[in-house]
Amino acid sequence: MFCFQCEQTSRVDGVAGCASAKGVCGKDETTADLQDVLIHLLKGIGQYSTRLHQLGQPDNAADSFIMYGLFTTLTNVNFNRAVFMELIPEAARIRDRLRAAYEAAAAKAGQTAAQLSGPAQFQPADNLAGLLAQAQIASVRHGVEIVGEDVIGLRALILYGLKGVAAYAHHAEVLGQANEEIYAGIAHALDFLAGEPVDVAAMLDEAMALGRLNYTVMQTLDAANTGNFGAPAPTEVLTTPVAGKAILVSGHDLRDLHNILEATKDKGINVYTHGEMLPAHGYPKLHAYPHLAGNYGGAWQNQQSEFAAFPGPIVMTSNCLIEPQPSYRNRIFTAGPVGWPGIRHIKNDDYSQVVQAAQAMPGFTEAAPEKKVLVGFGHETLMGAAGAVVDAVKSGAIKHFFVIGGCDGAAPGRNYYTDFADHAPKDAMVLTLGCGKYRFNTHDFGTIGGLPRLLDVGQCNDTYSALQIALALAKTFECGVNDLPLSLIVSWFEQKAAAVLLTLLALGVRNVRLGPSLPAFLTPALLGVLVEKFGVQPITTADADISAALNRQAA
Amino acid sequence: MVVTLVTRDAARLEFPCASGQDVLGAAEAAGLYPPAMCHEGSCGMCQARVVEGAYEMGPHTESAMPAGPGGVLLCRCLPQGDVTIELPCTDAQVGRHKIPVREAEIEAMAQAGAGAVALTLRLRPDAELGLAVDFIPGQYMELTILGTETRRAYSLANLPNWEGRLDFIIRLQPGGAFSSWLGERAAVGDVLNVRGPLGHFVLDESSPRPRCLVGGGCGMAPLLSMLRHMADFQDSQPVHLIYGANREDELLPAEELDALRAALPQLGVTLSVWRPGPGWTGFSGTSADALDAYLATAAETPDIYVCGPPRMMEAVMSTAQRRGVPEAQIFAERVQS
Numbered sequence: 001m002f003c004f005q006c007e008q009t010s011r012v013d014g015v016a017g018c019a020s021a022k023g024v025c026g027k028d029e030t031t032a033d034l035q036d037v038l039i040h041l042l043k044g045i046g047q048y049s050t051r052l053h054q055l056g057q058p059d060n061a062a063d064s065f066i067m068y069g070l071f072t073t074l075t076n077v078n079f080n081r082a083v084f085m086e087l088i089p090e091a092a093r094i095r096d097r098l099r100a101a102y103e104a105a106a107a108k109a110g111q112t113a114a115q116l117s118g119p120a121q122f123q124p125a126d127n128l129a130g131l132l133a134q135a136q137i138a139s140v141r142h143g144v145e146i147v148g149e150d151v152i153g154l155r156a157l158i159l160y161g162l163k164g165v166a167a168y169a170h171h172a173e174v175l176g177q178a179n180e181e182i183y184a185g186i187a188h189a190l191d192f193l194a195g196e197p198v199d200v201a202a203m204l205d206e207a208m209a210l211g212r213l214n215y216t217v218m219q220t221l222d223a224a225n226t227g228n229f230g231a232p233a234p235t236e237v238l239t240t241p242v243a244g245k246a247i248l249v250s251g252h253d254l255r256d257l258h259n260i261l262e263a264t265k266d267k268g269i270n271v272y273t274h275g276e277m278l279p280a281h282g283y284p285k286l287h288a289y290p291h292l293a294g295n296y297g298g299a300w301q302n303q304q305s306e307f308a309a310f311p312g313p314i315v316m317t318s319n320c321l322i323e324p325q326p327s328y329r330n331r332i333f334t335a336g337p338v339g340w341p342g343i344r345h346i347k348n349d350d351y352s353q354v355v356q357a358a359q360a361m362p363g364f365t366e367a368a369p370e371k372k373v374l375v376g377f378g379h380e381t382l383m384g385a386a387g388a389v390v391d392a393v394k395s396g397a398i399k400h401f402f403v404i405g406g407c408d409g410a411a412p413g414r415n416y417y418t419d420f421a422d423h424a425p426k427d428a429m430v431l432t433l434g435c436g437k438y439r440f441n442t443h444d445f446g447t448i449g450g451l452p453r454l455l456d457v458g459q460c461n462d463t464y465s466a467l468q469i470a471l472a473l474a475k476t477f478e479c480g481v482n483d484l485p486l487s488l489i490v491s492w493f494e495q496k497a498a499a500v501l502l503t504l505l506a507l508g509v510r511n512v513r514l515g516p517s518l519p520a521f522l523t524p525a526l527l528g529v530l531v532e533k534f535g536v537q538p539i540t541t542a543d544a545d546i547s548a549a550l551n552r553q554a555a
Numbered sequence: 556m557v558v559t560l561v562t563r564d565a566a567r568l569e570f571p572c573a574s575g576q577d578v579l580g581a582a583e584a585a586g587l588y589p590p591a592m593c594h595e596g597s598c599g600m601c602q603a604r605v606v607e608g609a610y611e612m613g614p615h616t617e618s619a620m621p622a623g624p625g626g627v628l629l630c631r632c633l634p635q636g637d638v639t640i641e642l643p644c645t646d647a648q649v650g651r652h653k654i655p656v657r658e659a660e661i662e663a664m665a666q667a668g669a670g671a672v673a674l675t676l677r678l679r680p681d682a683e684l685g686l687a688v689d690f691i692p693g694q695y696m697e698l699t700i701l702g703t704e705t706r707r708a709y710s711l712a713n714l715p716n717w718e719g720r721l722d723f724i725i726r727l728q729p730g731g732a733f734s735s736w737l738g739e740r741a742a743v744g745d746v747l748n749v750r751g752p753l754g755h756f757v758l759d760e761s762s763p764r765p766r767c768l769v770g771g772g773c774g775m776a777p778l779l780s781m782l783r784h785m786a787d788f789q790d791s792q793p794v795h796l797i798y799g800a801n802r803e804d805e806l807l808p809a810e811e812l813d814a815l816r817a818a819l820p821q822l823g824v825t826l827s828v829w830r831p832g833p834g835w836t837g838f839s840g841t842s843a844d845a846l847d848a849y850l851a852t853a854a855e856t857p858d859i860y861v862c863g864p865p866r867m868m869e870a871v872m873s874t875a876q877r878r879g880v881p882e883a884q885i886f887a888e889r890v891q892s
Contacts, residue, residue, distance in 0.1 A: 305648035341760035360717030
C-alpha cells in the first residue's frame with residue numbers, strides 16, 4: 001500500500017504517505033491495493049473510451065462506470081474490500097467490451113484500430129492473492145526510480161484532481177445532468193495517465209485542462225441541483241433538535257436526501273442534515289418538506305461522538321465516512337459509492353430499513369432551546385443582491401471579500417480558519433463554502449451594507465457560485481478577478497478540493513492561500529511552479545495572512 | 556500507573572495504564588473511547604494536553620500535534636508514571652460501552668433438534684433504545700429469570716434488528732437450573748431480564764482470509780448469526796462451516812442450512828456426526844476430525860471461528876495449531892456445557 005492523496009496522510013519522521021497495514025483514514029492495505037488495481041483498469045477503459053468518443057461512438061454507460069469507480073476511491077468513501085472484488089472484474093469486462101466496440105467502429109470508419117498497451121491490456125487475476133500481487137504495477141509510485149518524484153507528483157495531481165471531477169460529475173449525473181464534454185474529458189484524462197506521461201509541461205497543460213473541465217462539471221452540478229430543487233434562497237436552519245423520531249443524512253448527495261424525504265413523508269419522522277448536507281436547506285423544493293427539521297452536528301471529523309449520541313439511524317450518501325463505532329454500527333447505512341465492511345448498504349433507493357430503524361428508536365424526547373444558522377447564498381441570491389454589494393463597495397462599507405472555503409479536518413492547524421474568519425476586519429465580507437465553515441458559522445459576524453457579513457454559499461462544489469459572484473464583480477468594476485479586493489483562503493482535505501484548486505488555477509485566479517498543510521504529492525519543485533506560475537501561497541498565521549491580503553490590495 | 560483524563564466539563568476519568576502502553580489503548584481497554592481515528596499518530600483527532608506527570612511520545616506526524624506545552628496525541632503518549640491529561644472534549648463525547656439491561660417476553664419456544672430449544676424473546680420498548688436490538692453477530696446476552704438469581708449467557712442466533720427480536724438456541728442440560736425452568740415451567744409471555752450485548756467473538760471483517768466456522772452442540776447459534784450477517788450483506792468472502800453433533804438428530808433442521816446455502820453461494824458445509832446411525836452419508840467423526848480433513852486440503856490458511864463445549868474446543872484448537880494456523884487467526888467462544 002502506498003497512498004498520499006489526502007491532507008492527513010502520514011508524515012511520520014518526515015516521510016510522507018501511508019504505507020503501512022492501515023492508512024490514517026482507516027483504509028486497510030488490501031482495500032487500498034484493490035483500489036489501485038481498479039484505477040488501473042479504469043485507465044484502460046479511458047483509453048478505449050477516448051477513441052470511441054473521437055469516432056463519434058461513445059459508450060456512456062462505460063463513462064458512468066468510470067465516474068462511479070473513481071468516486072469509490074476518494075478519501076473516506078469506500079473501505080469495503082468486497083466491493084472492489086466485484087468492481088475489478090466488472091471493469092475488465094467493460095474495458096473488453098469497449099475494445100471490441102472500438103475495433104468495430106474503427107473498421108467501419110475505414111481506419112486501422114490502434115493496438116493499445118498498458119492498462120488496455122492488463123489482465124486482472126481472478127482471486128485476491130493474485131490481485132494483491134499485481135497491485136504494484138498500479139501503484140501511484142510505480143516507476144518512480146525511473147521517472148523521478150516530480151513526474152510521480154504531477155501524475156498524482158492529475159489523478160487526484162480527476163477523482164474530484166468524477167465525484168462531482170457523478171452527483172450531477174444521478175440528477176440527470178451529464179454531457180459529452182464531461183464524459184469525453186474524464187476519459188481523456190485517464191487515457192493521458194495510461195500513457196505514463198513524463199513531460200512536465202504537457203502534464204501541467206493537462207492539469208489546467210482538468211481544472212477547466214471541473215468548472216464545467218461544477219456548473220453542470222449547479223444546474224442539476226438548482227434545476228431539480230430550485231435556486232437556493234436565504235434560509236434559517238435549526239441547529240437544535242425538535243422532539244420526535246429522527247434520521248440523520250450526511251454527505252453531499254441531494255438526490256439521496258430528496259429520496260429519504262419522500263420515503264419518510266407523513267411518517268412522523270424528522271430528517272436532519274449533517275456535514276456537507278447543511279446547504280440543502282437553502283433549496284426551496286427540499287426546504288418545502290416540513291419534516292426536513294434542521295441540521296445536527298458539525299464537520300465530518302466529529303462524527304464518532306455525534307453519531308453515537310444521535311437517537312436514530314444515520315445515512316452516509318458520500319464522503320466523509322470514518323470507522324463506525326460499535327455503538328452505532330447497526331444504525332448507520334451507506335448509499336451510492338460509500339461502503340464499510342459490515343455496515344448495511346442501501347440499494348435501489350430502498351430506505352425501508354432506515355425508516356424501520358427510525359420508528360423503532362426513540363428519537364429526540366424533547367426539543368432543545370432553538371439555535372439557527374443562515375444558509376442559501378448561491379449565485380442567484382447574490383446576483384440579486386449585487387446592486388447592494390456594489391453600492392457597499394463604492395461607499396466603502398465593504399473594503400474586502402474573503403472566501404474561506406473547503407474541507408474541515410482534525411488537525412490542530414485548522415484553527416487557522418477559525419482565527420481567520422474571526423479576525424477579518426469588520427469591513428470585510430466573508431463568503432464560505434464546504435464543511436470548513438463549521439469552525440465559525442455559529443459565530444456572530446453582524447451585518448455589512450445591509451447584508452449578513454457571513455454568507456454561506458453552499459457545498460464545496462458551490463465554488464462555482466463564488467466564482468460567478470467574483471466574475472460579476474469584476475465585470476461591474478471593469479477589472480480582472482485578481483484586481484478585486486478579494487482573497488481565497490482554501491482549506492483542503494480530499495480530492496474534490498484538489499479539483500477545485502485546479503479550477504481556480506486554470507481560471508487564472510492568483511494568490512490562493514492553501515492549507516493547512518500542502519499536498520504531500522507536490523514536490524518542492526512542483527510547489528515552486530505553483531508559487532511562481534500561479535501565485536499559490538501556503539498559509540502562515542491568520543493575522544499575518546489577513547494583513548498581507550489587505551496590503552496586497554492596497555498596494 | 557494511573558491515567559486521569561479531565562474533560563472540558565471537568566469530569567475525571569481514571570484508569571490503569573501498563574508500562575509501554577499508550578493512553579488511548581489503556582482508555583479503550585477500560586471501556587472509554589475518546590474521539591480518535593487513525594491510532595497511528597497522524598490524524599490529530601486524539602489531541603490532548605498533559606498537565607501533570609512524565610510521558611514520552613512515540614512516532615507521530617508533527618503537524619498532527621497540538622501546539623504548546625504538554626500537547627500530545629493520546630495514541631502515541633506513553634506515560635512514565637501517573638499522568639493527568641486534559642481532553643478538549645466533554646464527558647458526553649467520550650464514548651462508552653454501555654451494557655443495557657432490559658426486559659423481554661417469551662414469544663415462542665420450539666424444539667431445535669434433539670435436546671435443544673429455539674427460544675424467541677421480544678424486548679419491551681426502552682426509553683433510550685426503543686426496540687433496537689443492537690449487537691454484533693457472535694455476541695451473547697445474559698438472561699436472568701425474574702425474581703431469581705438464575706442467570707445464563709446465550710449467544711444470539713439472529714441478526715441485529717429494530718423489532719425487539721432475540722433468537723437463541725439453548726441445549727437443555729439435565730438438572731440445570733435454567734434448563735429445568737425452560738424445559739418444564741417457562742411459558743409464552745413469561746418475562747426475563749436481558750443484559751447485553753456482551754463478548755468479543757465477532758468476525759474480523761478486515762481480514763482478507765477465507766473463514767472456517769466450527770460449531771458443536773449449541774455453538775451453532777453465534778455461527779448462524781455470523782452466516783446470516785454475511786448473507787444479509789452479500790459478503791463474498793469464502794466461508795466453510797463445520798457443524799458437529801453426537802447424533803444426526805441433534806443437528807439443526809436442514810432447512811436452516813438450505814436457506815443459508817441459497818443466500819451464500821460460496822458457503823461450503825461439512826456436517827460431521829460422531830456416532831452416526833446406519834445410512835449416514837456425511838462425515839463421521841468429531842468436528843476436530845472434520846477440521847483436520849478440511850485444513851489438509853485448504854489452499855489458504857483460513858481464519859477459524861470456533862464455538863462449542865470445552866472438550867470440543869480443546870480438540871479443535873489443538874488440531875488448528877497442529878495444522879499451523881497462527882494463534883491470531885483462531886477466534887474462540889466457549890459455551891456452557
